[in-house]
Amino acid sequence: MKELKIGVVGTGFIGGRHMDAIGRIPGAKVVAVADPFIEKARGIAEGLGANAYSSVDEMLEKEELDVVHNCTPTNMHYEVDAKAIKAGKHLYCEKPLSLDAKEGEALVALLKEHPVANGVNLNYRMNALVQDMHEQVQKKKTGRSFLVTGSYVQDWMMNKDDYDWRLDPKNGGASRAIADIGSHLFDTSQYVLGKKITAVNAHLMVMHPVRLRYEKTGGTFAKAKGKLLGEIRVVNEDAASIMARFEDGTEALFQVSQISAGHKNDMRIRFDFETCSLEWRQEENNLLYIGHRDEPNQIKHREAGALEAEAAAFTDLPAGHPEGWNDVLYQAIRAFYESIRTGSYKKGKVPYATVAEGAWIMKIIEACLASDACGRWVDVQTGIS
Numbered sequence: 472m473k474e475l476k477i478g479v480v481g482t483g484f485i486g487g488r489h490m491d492a493i494g495r496i497p498g499a500k501v502v503a504v505a506d507p508f509i510e511k512a513r514g515i516a517e518g519l520g521a522n523a524y525s526s527v528d529e530m531l532e533k534e535e536l537d538v539v540h541n542c543t544p545t546n547m548h549y550e551v552d553a554k555a556i557k558a559g560k561h562l563y564c565e566k567p568l569s570l571d572a573k574e575g576e577a578l579v580a581l582l583k584e585h586p587v588a589n590g591v592n593l594n595y596r597m598n599a600l601v602q603d604m605h606e607q608v609q610k611k612k613t614g615r616s617f618l619v620t621g622s623y624v625q626d627w628m629m630n631k632d633d634y635d636w637r638l639d640p641k642n643g644g645a646s647r648a649i650a651d652i653g654s655h656l657f658d659t660s661q662y663v664l665g666k667k668i669t670a671v672n673a674h675l676m677v678m679h680p681v682r683l684r685y686e687k688t689g690g691t692f693a694k695a696k697g698k699l700l701g702e703i704r705v706v707n708e709d710a711a712s713i714m715a716r717f718e719d720g721t722e723a724l725f726q727v728s729q730i731s732a733g734h735k736n737d738m739r740i741r742f743d744f745e746t747c748s749l750e751w752r753q754e755e756n757n758l759l760y761i762g763h764r765d766e767p768n769q770i771k772h773r774e775a776g777a778l779e780a781e782a783a784a785f786t787d788l789p790a791g792h793p794e795g796w797n798d799v800l801y802q803a804i805r806a807f808y809e810s811i812r813t814g815s816y817k818k819g820k821v822p823y824a825t826v827a828e829g830a831w832i833m834k835i836i837e838a839c840l841a842s843d844a845c846g847r848w849v850d851v852q853t854g855i856s
Contacts, residue, residue: 472497472498472812473498473812474498474499474500475498475499475500475537475538475808475811475812476500476502476503476534476535476536476537476538477493477499477500477501477502477503477536477537477538477539477540478501478502478503478504478505478527478530478531478534478536478538478539478540478560479493479501479503479504479505479539479540479542480505480506480527480530480539480540480541480542480543480551481505481506481541481542481543481544481547481565482504482506482508482511482512482515482542483542483544485542485565485592486506486540486542487515488797488800489540489542489563489592489800489804490504490515490519491797492797492800492801492803492804492805493540493804494519495801496801496804496805496808498808498812499538499808501519501521502521502522502534502536503516503521503522503523503524503530503533503534503536504516504519504521504522504523504524505523505524505525505526505527505529505530506523506525507525507526509523509524509525512524512525522534527539527550527551527554527555528554531554531555531558531560536560537560537561537811538560538561538562538563538588538808538811539551539555539560539561539562539563540563540564541555541562541563541564541565542565543565544636544642544643545567545569545570545637545642545643545644545650546570546641546642546643546644548564548565548567548568548569548570548574549569549570549574549577549578551564552564552568552569552578552826553577553578553581555587556578556581556582556585556587556589557581557585559585559587560587561587561588561589561807561811562587562588562589562590562826563589563590563591563592563804563807564589564590564591564592564826564829565591565592566591566592566593566654566655566824566829566832567644567650567651567654567829567832567833567836568591568826568829568830568832568833569829569830569833570644571644571645571833571837572830572833572834572836572837574833575826575829575830575831575833575834576830578826578830579826579827579830582826582827586817588807588810588811588816589816589825589826590803590807590821590823590824590825590826591823591824591825591826591828591829592800592803592824593654593655593658593659593823593824593828593829593832594799594800594803595655595658595659595738595753595799596658596659596662596663596822596823596824597785597799597800597802597803597806597822597823598751598753598756598773598785598799598802599773599778599782599783599785599786599794599802600751600756600757600758600759600771600773600778600782601659601662601663601751602778602779602781602782602785602822603759603771603778603779603782604663604742604749604751604759605662605663605665605782606779606780606781606782607749607779608663608664608665608742608744609665610779612746613742613744613745613746613747613749614744614745614746614747615744615745616664616666616717616719616721616742616743616744616745617721617743617744617745618721618722618723618724618742618743619660619664619715619717619721619722619723619724619740619741619742619743620723620724620725620740620741620743621656621659621660621723621724621725621726621738621739621740621741622656622725622726622727622728622737622738622739622740623652623653623655623656623725623726623727623728623737623738623739623753624726624727624728624729624731624734624737625652625728625729625731625734625735625736625737626729626730626731626732626733626734626735627729627735628648628709628729628730629678629729629730629731629732631679631681631682631683632682632683632685632696633682634682634683634684634685634696634703637651637707638682638684638703638705638707639703640706640707643707644707644836645706645707645837645840646675646707646708646836646837646839646840647707647708647709647729648707648708648709648710648711648727648728648729649673649675649708649711649713649727649836649839650836651729652727652729652738653711653713653725653727653836653839654832654836655738656725656727656738656740657715657725657832657835658824658828658832659738659740660715660717660723660740660742661717661828662824663740663742663749664717664719664721664742666717666718666719666721667717667718667831667851668715668716668717668718668723668835668851669716669717669718669850669851669852670715670716670838670848670849670850670851671713671714671715671716671835671838671839671842671848671849671851672713672714672715672842672847672848672849673711673712673713673714673838673839673840673842673843674711674712674713674843675708675710675711675839675840675843676708676709676710676711676712677705677706677707677708677709678709678710678730679705679709680704680705681702681703681704681705682702682703682705683699683701683702683703684699684700684701684702684703685697685698685699685700686698686699686700709728709729709730710726710727710728710729710730710731711725711726711727711728711839711843712724712725712726712727713725713726713727713839714848715835716848735754736753736754736796737752737753737754738752738753738754739751739752739753747761747762747763748760748761748762749761749762750762753796756773756794756795756796756799757772757773757790757793757794758770758771758772758773759771759773772790772791773786773790773794774786774789774790775789777790785802785806785822786802803823806821806822806823807821807823810823831851834851834852834854835851837854838850838851838854841854841856842856
């Protein structure tokens with residue numbers, strides 16, 4: 472098996488998690504790390520036996536890479552993605568795909584000229600039990616879909632003195648909470664149902680119009696605060712309530728919040744079907760709750776023998792041996808690499824999210840912003856209310 476040579480751009484929280492997952496995959500090796508904070512990059516690269524660079528340009532020029540992982544802040548996604556694609560490197564990009572839908576559509580167009588394997592890290596769909604729900608729906612075991620209800624709530628931005636680079640739209644985009652975590656609700660629900668979200672009606676909330684800005688160097692979830700730099704006016708949302716409609720008419724209710732005390736990474740999603748309901752919770756991701764009307768409810772454990780055959784490939788440990796967030800990221804990247812080795816990405820049907828799917832989610836996000844501005848339903852494709 473040919474060893475895949477990997478280059479990682481960005482060494483923050485998520486970059487570290489990517490490198491950890493890559494290190495667990497046989498036949499893949501991080502050979503290069505790029506970050507403008509070159510001393511940090513050198514320290515990480517030394518531990519990996521890799522080379523360090525201060526820019527993606529230098530890394531692409533000097534290294535013979537197979538895959539580039541883009542783990543930079545959102546405002547750098549398009550630039551890094553475009554350079555990797557044009558260089559003929561397979562691309563795995565962090566979410567959200569881009570600052571806006573226009574950038575996302577440009578990447579889709581670029582991939583038609585340079586057809587490399589491409590993925591977006593909307594990783595929750597890669598949990599074995601989410602795969603199991605997807606397969607049940609595809610095999611028509613659940614009957615017609617009635618309703619989707621989902622929430623993704625956190626508390627890491629609930630105080631006025633909580634600061635993050637995403638507060639600046641130039642760095643994080645016009646949307647914050649929806650783009651950061653609502654994107655996972657959109658992707659997971661679309662993947663399970665096999666249907667696109669085509670219209671939204673959204674209300675966005677800013678609870679701290681002014682926040683304190685700190686010199687923060689410890690990563691997204693770091694508690695330590697550096698020097699106080701002043702105040703910043705907040706224009707992107709802390710929370711949102713979203714109604715959504717899928718292409719088959721199924722409707723959804725979504726809640727997104729980064730200001731909900733006691734909730735750390737609490738994503739929950741329930742699908743109500745003609746024959747049952749299926750509910751999955753990210754913080755209890757080894758369990759699937761199955762609801763019935765005329766028989767006892769069930770709890771399905773993440774165990775290969777209990778899953779749909781196709782979903783069993785996304786779990787490695789027996790029941791009672793919990794697999795967690797890092798393991799799901801590992802499954803996502805492993806599936807991406809497998810599609811490169813087998814060439815299956817060329818056939819168009821892959822389990823991980825693609826750039827095209829990430830670009831559609833950017834259109835959903837922008838439709839949410841437009842809906843909040845006009846107070847009405849907005850069509851995702853046209854942006855018209």
